[in-house]
Amino acid sequence: xxxxYFMQGxxxxxxxxxxxxxxxxxGYPITPSTEVAETMARxxxxxxxxxxxxxxxxxxxxAIIGASLAGKKSMTATSGPxxxxxQEALGYGxxxxxxxxxxxxxxxxxxxxxxxxxxxxxxxxxRWGTHGDHQIIVIYPSTVEEVYKxxxxxxxxxxxxRTPVVLLMDETLGHMRESFYLDYEDEYPENIxxxxxxxxxxxxxxxPFDVEDSAAINPLAEMGKTRFHVSGLVHDETGFPVRNPNMxxxxxxxxxxxxxxxxxxxxxxxxxxxxxxxxxxxxxGSTARSALRAVKKARADKIxxxxxxxxxxxxxxxxxxxxxxxxxTAVIVPELxxxxxxxxxxxxxxxxxxxxxxxxxxxxxxxxxxxxxxxxKTWIQITEM
Numbered sequence: 522x523x524x525x526y527f528m529q530g531x532x533x534x535x536x537x538x539x540x541x542x543x544x545x546x547x548g549y550p551i552t553p554s555t556e557v558a559e560t561m562a563r564x565x566x567x568x569x570x571x572x573x574x575x576x577x578x579x580x581x582x583x584a585i586i587g588a589s590l591a592g593k594k595s596m597t598a599t600s601g602p603x604x605x606x607x608q609e610a611l612g613y614g615x616x617x618x619x620x621x622x623x624x625x626x627x628x629x630x631x632x633x634x635x636x637x638x639x640x641x642x643x644x645x646x647x648r649w650g651t652h653g654d655h656q657i658i659v660i661y662p663s664t665v666e667e668v669y670k671x672x673x674x675x676x677x678x679x680x681x682x683r684t685p686v687v688l689l690m691d692e693t694l695g696h697m698r699e700s701f702y703l704d705y706e707d708e709y710p711e712n713i714x715x716x717x718x719x720x721x722x723x724x725x726x727x728x729p730f731d732v733e734d735s736a737a738i739n740p741l742a743e744m745g746k747t748r749f750h751v752s753g754l755v756h757d758e759t760g761f762p763v764r765n766p767n768m769x770x771x772x773x774x775x776x777x778x779x780x781x782x783x784x785x786x787x788x789x790x791x792x793x794x795x796x797x798x799x800x801x802x803x804x805x806g807s808t809a810r811s812a813l814r815a816v817k818k819a820r821a822d823k824i825x826x827x828x829x830x831x832x833x834x835x836x837x838x839x840x841x842x843x844x845x846x847x848x849x850t851a852v853i854v855p856e857l858x859x860x861x862x863x864x865x866x867x868x869x870x871x872x873x874x875x876x877x878x879x880x881x882x883x884x885x886x887x888x889x890x891x892x893x894x895x896x897x898k899t900w901i902q903i904t905e906m
Contacts, residue, residue, distance in 0.1 A: 523704045530665045530695045531598075534624055534688060535560035537672035538596050540709050543622070544570035545595040547584035549577055549603060552636040553692040554626035557598035568709060578603035582610030582623070586685075589614075589621045590751060594676060598624035601643050602633065605650065611685055612651035613753045615776060618730065620679035620741060622672075624688045626695040629884050638884030639692040641806055641857035647687045648835050654773055656780035658682065658787060659835040661689035663809040666701035668694065671789070671832060673713065678787065682780055683741055689834065691857065693807040693886060731758040732768075732775035736782045780836060788838035791830040794820060798827030799850040800899055803842075803866060805831050808855050808887050815892035824900050834862070842869045850903045853895050855879040855887050875903060 528536065535557050538546075546561040562572045571593075575581040578599050585595035599607065604625045614621060627643045629635030647659045658678050662668045672688055679686040705713075729739050729749050742749070750760035755769045763769065780787065793813060795801065800819075804812035809830045819826045829845055831838060846852065851874060854863040863878040870876060879895050881887055 523702055524706045525700055525702050526669075527698060527700045528665055528669070529556060529698045530668045530690055531556035531626065532560045533665050533669040534598070534672045534690070535564065536708065537669040538622065538676065539564055539568055539570070540713055541673040541676035542594045543596050543676065544568070545585065545588040545593040546570070546597065547573045547575050547581045547588070547595070548597045548599065549575055549581050551578075551600045551603045553628055553695050554598045554600050554603075554624060556695070557624055557626070561596075578606040579610065582607035582614075585621045586610060586614045586617070586619050589619050590617075594620075594680075596622040596624065598626065600626050600628045600636070601630045601646070604643065604646065608651040612653060612655065614685040615651065615655045615657070616753050617751050618683040618739075618741070618776075619685065620676075620683055621685050622675045622679055622688060623685055624690070626690045626692060628692055629882070635884045637692065639694075639807060639857060639886055640882065640884065641691055641808065641861070642882075643689065644834065644856075644858065644861040647689060654777060656684075656777050657687065657835050658684060658780060658833070659687045659689055660789070660832060661806050661834045662832060663694065663806050663830065664701075665694070665697065665699040667832065669701070669703070674789070677714070680741075682738055682783070682787075684780065689806070691806050728758040730756055730760050730772075732771045733758075735771060735775045735778040738779050784836040784839065787833055787836060788841070789832040790838055790841065791832065793828040793830070795827035795829065795845070797825050798848075799903065800824070800826040800853065800896060801829055801845050801849045801851075802826065802853045802855065802892065802896065803829045803831070803845075803862070804855050804892075805834060805862065806857075808857060811887045811889045812855060812892050814889035815896060818889060818893050819896045819900075824896060826896050826900070837865050837869075839869055842866065843871065846870050846872050846874050849874065851875040851877065851899050853877040853879060853892070853899060855881075855892050855895070857881055857886070875899065
């Protein structure tokens with residue numbers, strides 16, 4: 522038996538985090554993510570968890586990394602300006618291979634920007650915001666049900682690949698309320714599938730940073746159950762800093778390979794009416810909702826168009842997108858930014874197919890008719906070629 526739930530997007534992220542086993546949250550309130558912290562402050566104590574409001578976002582990011590290394594699944598939540606402050610700690614979490622979840626509910630920017638308006642301007646910040654060569658896993662749902670489901674996915678990916686994972690939302694998704702069905706009645710069920718840290722015997726010698734096999738993902742043991750060193754410097758298998766060029770190369774290669782080589786199994790996406798689509802709309806987050814409606818309207822007018830909705834934004838589902846370019850004539854990418862993800866589409870456009878970038882930065886969502894207008898325009902162009 523299951524149950525229908527009615528939740529706000531931010532509330533769903535918080536409650537799903539607790540379901541996934543999160544027992545530590547550190548954050549600083551910032552619109553439009555504040556409800557995540559509010560919900561965690563109310564709900565975490567009920568399950569024996571800890572909520573701390575930190576002095577700023579820098580401290581919040583550092584705190585969740587420390588809590589994770591101490592054995593607690595942990596999360597923070599913020600928006601664009603706060604996420605900018607978290608970048609150094611995010612890089613530390615990547616280098617130390619520490620599983621934790623960062624929630625970024627996007628707002629208009631730069632700077633203070635438009636705190637209460639939707640935007641998708643952090644797409645490149647989540648990928649490249651922290652310095653150095655690295656990979657990152659970023660998940661971006663488009664419905665409240667997906668927020669709930671993929672918050673759990675974010676925690677499992679964080680544990681499986683031993684890395685920080687970013688859960689993206691936009692202001693609209695974070696604040697909207699929707700009903701959805703879950704397969705269980707208990708609000709925080711115990712039988713949900715969760716990935717856990719390695720069981721280590723006391724005093725057992727454990728090398729959590731062994732990179733001899735660059736694609737291997739070493740399980741993380743809870744600090745206190747065994748001894749290992751943690752450093753943001755390039756380090757060997759024991760965690761202690763090294764100056765050996767070969768070991769340094771292996772370390773950086775490992776941080777890349779352990780995610781890049783598993784892109785296929787990490788990638789999550791939805792497809793609608795792609796079987797015969799000559800035009801494919803690639804849309805994500807709240808924009809994908811309008812895009813789906815536009816695709817249905819175009820289909821009613823006999824235009825062969827489909828929708829590809831990436832949910833895992835990074836790593837990019839490259840093999841599937843390459844097939845989309847091979848099988849279609851044109852691709853349209855609507856985004857609430859000046860065109861960020863469209864650059865990734867261009868890199869994969871080996872057949873030099875037509876790409877249309879549709880952008881918007883005024884704090885308003887795309888309407889289905891705006892995307893439909895672009896579909897019709899593109900259809901006329903390709904049929905007249």
